[in-house]
Amino acid sequence: xxxxxxxxxxxxxxxxxxxxxxxxxxxxxxxxxxxxxxxxxxxxxxxxxxxxxxxxxxxxxxxxxxxxxxxxxxxxxxxxxxxxxxxxxxxxxxxxxxxxxxxxxxxxxxxxxxxxxxxxxxxxxxxxxxxxxxxxxxxxxxxxxxxxxxxxxxxxxxxxxxxxxxxxxxxxxxxxxxxxxxxxxxxxxxxxxxxxxxxxxxxxxxxxxxxxxxxxxxxxxxxxxxxxxxxxxxxxxxxxxxxxxxxxxxxxxxxxxxxxxxxxxxxxxxxxxxxxxxxxxxxxxxxxxxxxxxxxxxxxxxxxxxxxxxxxxxxxxxxxxxxxxxxxxxxxxxxxxxxxxxxxxxxxxxxxxxxxxxxxxxxxxxxxxxxxxxxxxxxxxxxxxxxxxxxxxxxxxxxxxxxxxxxxxxxxxxxxxxxxxxxxxxxxxxxxxxxxxxxxxxxxxxxxxxxxxxxxxxxxxxxxxxxxxxxxxxxxxxxxxxxxxxxxxxxxxxxxxxxxxxxxxxxxxxxxxxxxxxxxxxxxxxxxxxxxxxxxxxxxxxxxxxxxxxxxxxxxxxxxxxxxxxxxxxxxxxxxxxxxxxxxxxxxxxxxxxxxxxxxxxxxxxxxxxxxxx
Ligand code: AGP
Numbered sequence: 383x384x385x386x387x388x389x390x391x392x393x394x395x396x397x398x399x400x401x402x403x404x405x406x407x408x409x410x411x412x413x414x415x416x417x418x419x420x421x422x423x424x425x426x427x428x429x430x431x432x433x434x435x436x437x438x439x440x441x442x443x444x445x446x447x448x449x450x451x452x453x454x455x456x457x458x459x460x461x462x463x464x465x466x467x468x469x470x471x472x473x474x475x476x477x478x479x480x481x482x483x484x485x486x487x488x489x490x491x492x493x494x495x496x497x498x499x500x501x502x503x504x505x506x507x508x509x510x511x512x513x514x515x516x517x518x519x520x521x522x523x524x525x526x527x528x529x530x531x532x533x534x535x536x537x538x539x540x541x542x543x544x545x546x547x548x549x550x551x552x553x554x555x556x557x558x559x560x561x562x563x564x565x566x567x568x569x570x571x572x573x574x575x576x577x578x579x580x581x582x583x584x585x586x587x588x589x590x591x592x593x594x595x596x597x598x599x600x601x602x603x604x605x606x607x608x609x610x611x612x613x614x615x616x617x618x619x620x621x622x623x624x625x626x627x628x629x630x631x632x633x634x635x636x637x638x639x640x641x642x643x644x645x646x647x648x649x650x651x652x653x654x655x656x657x658x659x660x661x662x663x664x665x666x667x668x669x670x671x672x673x674x675x676x677x678x679x680x681x682x683x684x685x686x687x688x689x690x691x692x693x694x695x696x697x698x699x700x701x702x703x704x705x706x707x708x709x710x711x712x713x714x715x716x717x718x719x720x721x722x723x724x725x726x727x728x729x730x731x732x733x734x735x736x737x738x739x740x741x742x743x744x745x746x747x748x749x750x751x752x753x754x755x756x757x758x759x760x761x762x763x764x765x766x767x768x769x770x771x772x773x774x775x776x777x778x779x780x781x782x783x784x785x786x787x788x789x790x791x792x793x794x795x796x797x798x799x800x801x802x803x804x805x806x807x808x809x810x811x812x813x814x815x816x817x818x819x820x821x822x823x824x825x826x827x828x829x830x831x832x833x834x835x836x837x838x839x840x841x842x843x844x845x846x847x848x849x850x851x852x853x854x855x856x857x858x859x860x861x862x863x864x865x866x867x868x869x870x871x872x873x874x875x876x877x878x879x880x881x882x883x884x885x886x887x888x889x890x891x892x893x894x895x896x897x898x899x900x901x902x903x904x905x906x907x908x909x910x911x912x913x914x915x916x917x918x919x920x921x922x923x924x925x926x927x928x929x930x931x932x933x934x935x936x937x938x939x940x941x942x943x944x945x946x947x948x949x950x951x952x953x954x955x956x957x958x959x960x961x962x963x964x965x966x967x968x969x970x971x972x973x974x975x976x977x978x979x980x981x982x983x984x985x986x987x988x989x990x991x992x993x994x995x996x
Contacts, residue, residue, distance in 0.1 A: 384469075384483040385409040385455040386563075387580040388544045388554045391571020391601045395451030396440065402573075402580035403433050403455045408629055408636070408781050409576060410457025412761065413468035417453075417479035419551040420446040424479050428468035449601070450551055452544050454481035457779055458761030460489070461506030471510040473517020474501050478526075480513035480545045483576055484561040485776065487539035487654040490665075512537060516545055526555045527598045527607075534559065534596065534609050539653060544574055557596045557609075565589040565597055565604055567618075572599045578621045579628035586621040635983040637782030637874070641969050642833055645826040647787040648962065650776035651794045652823055660816030662802045667771045669753055671806045677727040677753075680707040683715050683743045685993070687785040687869060688731040688792055693862035695729075695796030698958045702804040702818075712739040713996065716746035726752040729799065733780055733788035734992035735763025742996060744768060757795045759788055773799060782984045783991045784874050786969045789866060790829070793961055797822055821955065825962045828953040832966045838950055839967045842932060843974030846900050852877060853894065853901045854968070855884040855924075857917050860904035863961050867902060867968030874976040874986045884920040897928035902971075904964050905935035905942055906957050913957070914941070921945040934964055 385406025389398045399416045414436040415428025425445050429435040433455055454469035461467035470479040486492075489508035496514050497503070503510055512533060519529035526547040534543070540560035547553075556563055556574045566573030566581035566588055573581035574597065578588055589604065591597055595614050598605040608614045623632050633639035640647075656662050680699060682692035692709040699707045710720070712730075722728070728747040732740050735758040744754045744765065756769035759777050766772040775791035801818060804810040846852065852871055854864035864881030871879035882891050884903065895901070901924050906913045918941055925931050925945050933946035936954045943949060952963050976983045 384457050384576065385580070386453075386481050386483050386542060386544055386574070386576045388452040388546075388556060388574040388599065389571070390450045390552065390554055390599055391568060392449060393571065394447045395449055396445045396447070398584070399451045399453035400433070400437060400440070402575060403436075403453045405579045405625065405629060406576060407433055407455055408779060410455050410779055412456045412458045412463030413465070414455040415453065415468045415470055416451055417470040417546060418445055418448040418451040419546060419548055420448050422548055422551070424472060424476055424546070424548045426470055426472060426479060428465060428470065430463050430465050430468060448551075450546060450554060452479060452481050452546055452554060459485050459774065459776055460508045463761060467505045467507050469509060471505060471507065471513040473513050475517045475521055477520050477548050478513055478516040478545055480509060480516060480543060482509035482512060482541055482543050484541035485539045485650065485653055486512060486537050486541055488537065492536065512541070512543060520547055526550055526553065527596060528611070530555045530557050530596050531607070531609050531611055534594070540650065542576065553598060553600050555596065555598050558591050559594050563591045563597075565591065565599065567604060571601050572604055574599055577628065577631060578623070579625065582621055582623070582625055582628050588619055588621055590617045590619065592617065634977065635782060635973065637784050637786060637973050637983050640780055640782055640787045641966065641973065643778065644787045644790050644966065645830040645833070647775070647777035647791050648794050648829060649826040651791040652798070653776065655798055656819055660819060661812065662798065662805050662815065662819065664773060664798065664802050666773060667755065667802070669755070669771050673753060674727070674803060674806045676725050677705060677803070678725045680705050680727045680729060681720065681722070681747070682707065682709045682729045682731065683712045683740060683747070684731040685712050685737050685739050687789045687866060688733065688740075690862045690866040690869070691731050691789050691792035691796065692729075693865070694793050694859050694961045695800065697859045698797055699800035699803070701958065702800045703807060703809050705803070710743070712737070712743040715743040722747055722750035722752045724751040726750075728752045728754045729757065729796070730754065730765055730769065731757045731792045731796070732765050733759045733785055733792070735760040735765040736992045736994050737765070738994050738996045741765055741768065755799065757792055757799070759791065781991070783986055783989045784870055784972070784983070789965060790962055794822065821959060825955065825959060828955060828963050829966060831953050832963050836967060836970045838948060839971050840974050842948060843971055843978055847975060847978045849900055850878060851894070851899060852879045853899065854879065854881040854904075855887065855901060855917075855920060856881070856904035857884045857913055858906055859958060859961050860906055860917075860964065863904050863964050863968070864902070866965055867971070870969055870972035871975065873989060874972055874981060874983050875979055876981065876987070877975070884917050887920060887923065892923065892927070895924050895927040895929050899929050900932060901929040902932045902934065902968065904960075905933060905939065906960065907936050907954065908939055908941070918942055918945065934967060
């Protein structure tokens with residue numbers, strides 16, 4: 383997820399663009415840049431790091447006062463966060479400057495095609511491919527809008543593109559597919575941006591672009607077409623949010639916004655990960671298949687929520703690959719003198735990629751000659767840089783301290799890794815792998831279905847706002863989900879909460895059960911050996927002792943109805959994939975309860991988003 387802005391109008395474009403980027407820095411802060419057209423020439427300034435670095439560069443090497451400009455603050459997906467990889471990207475003929483938000487899946491093939499035509503590339507990014515394609519089109523005589531429509535017809539994946547042509551200083555052109563773009567309509571000036579936060583101080587009149595649309599913008603006109611050039615319907619609206627709310631897209635908290643971003647975050651994490659024949663491709667996994675086939679033990683190392691994602695992954699990876707998989711808390715790992723050999727594969731999970739405990743753990747693992755794969759949401763962070771290979775989740779920046787989309791995308795990425803290992807080692811048949819991948823690819827709309835039905839969870843938060851303790855129970859992959867639900871409540875509602883394996887209650891914790899204590903129970907899908915029935919028995923045990931049971935079970939599960947004080951139905955998914963839908967209500971419960979208590983959900987006390995100390 384990146385921040386994008388374009389401007390055409392009477393103001394100094396550089397100033398409007400930089401101000402807009404500052405308001406979207408939460409969307410990405412790996413690098414920032416802008417382009418203007420001055421006397422028929424493109425002028426570019428771009429720097430790695432936060433927008434302050436770009437501002438300093440502009441102080442040092444100013445740009446002319448122009449009336450058109452585009453700007454970009456990056457959340458890196460392809461290519462490390464360096465000056466060269468920062469946007470805008472320029473075509474070889476210096477006609478086109480382009481900024482991009484999204485993932486162009488087929489950029490590698492297009493790049494080879496362009497290189498065969500003699501185009502030389504400067505960066506590692508997927509974006510530059512689109513810039514070069516536009517440069518080729520306008521060199522053939524197409525105007526910028528025609529060129530944009532032609533190029534969009536060749537791109538696969540998710541993209542918002544904004545381009546300017548040095549020969550057309552009065553017009554910018556933008557396009558979108560599966561990635562947001564709004565037009566800000568002013569008086570004698572117009573804007574395009576990733577979200578309204580970029581231009582809200584100048585105008586509240588906006589137009590949201592639809593799927594596969596191109597928009598041509600001058601200071602006095604906005605023209606919208608489809609990719610074939612036909613006039614397309616527009617969706618004008620008035621922005622009612624204030625600036626602060628605009629940065630959160632109208633939500634009260636970044637955490638709530640990120641809970642609702644989960645369908646797209648999971649979909650983007652899965653995007654481009656498998657071939658047309660259903661087989662998996664993990665391009666960034668540069669460990670030879672022969673080495674992966676020699677792996678005889680996997681150790682997942684992580685902290686907090688990431689550790690719980692690892693606990694979920696263990697069940698799937700062992701089931702699919704038949705390789706022993708241990709899951710370790712990073713801060714404990716290296717002090718217990720773990721057994722590591724050259725055939726041990728260590729997998730680290732980290733949203734930030736900077737967690738000191740996890741970093742120290744992988745350094746220890748590499749000293750012991752283990753291979754290390756990082757699953758990370760932050761391109762170019764320390765942990766991926768110090769690993770042998772990386773699988774990036776594409777959740778976009780996670781601003782709320784309490785991890786939500788980070789967790790779901792870590793689980794999804796672990797599933798990809800498990801299936802890939804099974805594929806490489808021949809531990810599963812191709813059709814089995816393809817079946818699981820299809821089910822995985824079908825989960826984003828099921829996550830959305832859960833998000834659309836959260837009102838009962840919000841009502842529960844109001845009911846339990848004065849409770850002093852909440853328990854969470856689950857079995858199999860439901861147990862780490864219970865742990866995650868408890869952690870959410872601890873870290874943002876400051877409430878005592880504990881997750882237990884449901885079968886463990888009778889060995890002590892059941893003594894905690896008293897009249898009216900809320901107990902959430904994650905019930906596995908029916909039909910799985912004894913698992914379902916055992917959990918139903920556990921619900922009866924706690925209910926018999928006065929607990930208020932909130933039961934999360936798949937739709938159609940009638941067995942649990944008599945024992946649920948509140949029943950929250952989940953979409954039907956297979957057992958291993960249930961965490962992708964069961965976790966969401968627990969995230970929202972914590973967010974609601976903390977909000978009702980008047981706490982700062984995004985920046986809870988005593989916590990930091992990335993714990994860079996041991
Ligand atoms: C989760 O809500 C917490 N913010 C915390 O447990 C976090 O998951 C942990 O510190 C690991 O962070 P990382 O994923 O950035 O490594």
